[in-house]
Amino acid sequence: MTIRMPLASTLGAALLAAGLAPAARAQSSVAIYGLIDEGVRYATHMTATGASQSSLGSGALNGNRLGLRGTEDLGAGLKANFVLEHGMAVDTGGIEQQGQFWGRQVWVGLSGNWGAVSAGRQYGVMHRAVGVFDPLGQGNFPLENAPQVLIEGVRFDNSVLYVGKWGGTEVGLLYAAGEQAGGATLGRTAGVFVSGLAGDAAYGAGLQTSRDANRKDLDVFAFGGTYAVQDLKFHLGYVDGRRDAGFAAGANNSGAPLANTSLAPAFNNLAVAGVAGAVNASRRDRMLITGVSWRATQAVNFIVGAYHDRISGTTEGAAGRKVSASRSTAYGVAQYFLSKRTDLYAEVDYNKFRDRSAANGIAGTGLSFNGFNSRTGAMVGVRHVW
Numbered sequence: 570m571t572i573r574m575p576l577a578s579t580l581g582a583a584l585l586a587a588g589l590a591p592a593a594r595a596q597s598s599v600a601i602y603g604l605i606d607e608g609v610r611y612a613t614h615m616t617a618t619g620a621s622q623s624s625l626g627s628g629a630l631n632g633n634r635l636g637l638r639g640t641e642d643l644g645a646g647l648k649a650n651f652v653l654e655h656g657m658a659v660d661t662g663g664i665e666q667q668g669q670f671w672g673r674q675v676w677v678g679l680s681g682n683w684g685a686v687s688a689g690r691q692y693g694v695m696h697r698a699v700g701v702f703d704p705l706g707q708g709n710f711p712l713e714n715a716p717q718v719l720i721e722g723v724r725f726d727n728s729v730l731y732v733g734k735w736g737g738t739e740v741g742l743l744y745a746a747g748e749q750a751g752g753a754t755l756g757r758t759a760g761v762f763v764s765g766l767a768g769d770a771a772y773g774a775g776l777q778t779s780r781d782a783n784r785k786d787l788d789v790f791a792f793g794g795t796y797a798v799q800d801l802k803f804h805l806g807y808v809d810g811r812r813d814a815g816f817a818a819g820a821n822n823s824g825a826p827l828a829n830t831s832l833a834p835a836f837n838n839l840a841v842a843g844v845a846g847a848v849n850a851s852r853r854d855r856m857l858i859t860g861v862s863w864r865a866t867q868a869v870n871f872i873v874g875a876y877h878d879r880i881s882g883t884t885e886g887a888a889g890r891k892v893s894a895s896r897s898t899a900y901g902v903a904q905y906f907l908s909k910r911t912d913l914y915a916e917v918d919y920n921k922f923r924d925r926s927a928a929n930g931i932a933g934t935g936l937s938f939n940g941f942n943s944r945t946g947a948m949v950g951v952r953h954v955w
Contacts, residue, residue, distance in 0.1 A: 599639040606631045606709060607659045608914075608950020614941040625660045628950040629902065629916045632709045633659050634673055650687070651677040666724075667821035667829055674724060684733030691728045693830075694743045694760035694775045695721035695789055695808075701764050701773025702793030702806035704860030704874035705902075720810035720854050720878075721777065721789050722818075722830040725758050738765035747780070747826045754780050756819070756826025769797040773806075782826045785816035793858065804860040804874065812852040852882040872902040895923045910954050917947045 606628030615622040627633055636654035643649055654673035656665035666672025671690065678687030699721065700707040707718070728745035740763050747756020760777030772794035779787045793806020818832035819825025860874025880894040900918035907913065921943045938944050 596642040597639070598641075599637060601635075601637060602955060603633075603635040604631050604952070604954045605633050605659055606950060606952040607633070608916075608948045610946060610948040612944055612946040614938045614944050617939045619939075619941065627658060627660070627665075627709055628914075628952060629948050630705070630708050630914065630950075630952055632665065632673065633657050636673070647679060647681045649677070650680055650685070669822075669829060672724075672829070676730075678730075684731060686729070686731045688729045690724055690726050690829075691730050691743070693722050693725050693728075693745075693758065693777060694741055694762035695777045695791055696723050697741065698762040698764060698773040698775030699791050699793070699806065699808060699858070701771055702795055702804050703858055704804045704862055704872050718831055720808060720856070721791070722758070722779070722827075722832045724830065726829055728758075736765075737767065738763065749782065749826055752784070755782055755784070756780065758827070758830075771795045779818075779827055779830075779832070781816050781818065783815060783817075785813040787812045787816050787832070800864045802862045804858065804862070806858040808854070808856040808858065810852075810854040810856075814851050816852075852880065855879045855881075868906045870904040870906070872904075873900070875899045897921045897923075912952050913950070914952065915947070915949045918945070920944045920946070 607625070608628040609623060609625055611621060611623045613619070613621045634654050634656050636652060639651050641649040653671050653675045655671055656673040657663065658665055664670060664672070669690075674689070674691055676687040676689030676691050678685060680686075696707055696718075707723075725743070725745035727748055728743055730741060730743045732739060732741040734740075741761065743758070743760050745758040747754070749755035758777065758779040760775060762773065762775035764773040765771070772792075774790075774792035776790045777788070781787075787810065789808065789810045791806065791808040793804070795805075796803050818830055819828035821829055856876060856878040858874070858876055860872060862870065862872045864870050875898065877897045878895060880896070898918055898920045900916060902914055902916045904912050904914040920938075922938060923942065
């Protein structure tokens, strides 16, 4: 739905009367857009006794949203642009993204032949890079294992982003200010990504560094791509995250460094059973992403994929023991498109925690399997885009 907004409006008339109207009219437009993805999910091991649970919630493929997107042609190839995007929980009517009303993204910027620059709350460079080769495109993840999101973060407040395109290649630079007293680098995130197309192949890579309130760093890099063979597309990528000892993102809505980024506040704890006062000295996540998608017909699409995250860290304590852990997820999705805007889908996933992850779950997120080391899930849903 697109609403054309000529400058000869009530506001324009008021500006003209005040002698503030521009000499020439510019072409402006505002588009209202949205997406609803809702489904019923079944999951095992939801209690300490192993009970299963069925629930209605946000779907597997995309987060629900309602947005406004606008542009104004300023002439000479220059445009002004903005986006305001709200995320909602369709099952309850609540606000997603930790209660931020425009929590999905909100920004304003300028674009031209030289590229585009924007400022506000925006997607990070790693999210853009990994989205190229992730079979679900960094989906909504009802899966119990979404470590690439927890490792890299999703959106960053107070950010400035530049994106330029040269032929089939896109390059982006992002800086998100921490806005903390006592140090310009506290809470900051900086990163770069590159993505593009080369024949039947697509590629994406990114590098990002974040600093918390105590000058502890998280460094992440990723690379991967896809290759299409007729109706088949093969996906392969790698994500590597390294956290200093004690690195912690601020709690949501706290105003603390790295709050509202989807980075887990205490993700780097790998406790050692029986070692009193054991403290994790560092953490490294090495994650492999693989998958295949097949557009069987114009109306039918299949996706199978897997994530495997190998975690290592050195724990200092009474025994000075080194610990490791891993988490794996395998999933399959079948889609049936009723139209270009509406599809039905079914999804099934199997999730496995090994070694210390089996005991701790995903530290800092509240996610565990209640004493079990695996969970099986399934979902049927409907998605509509406008």
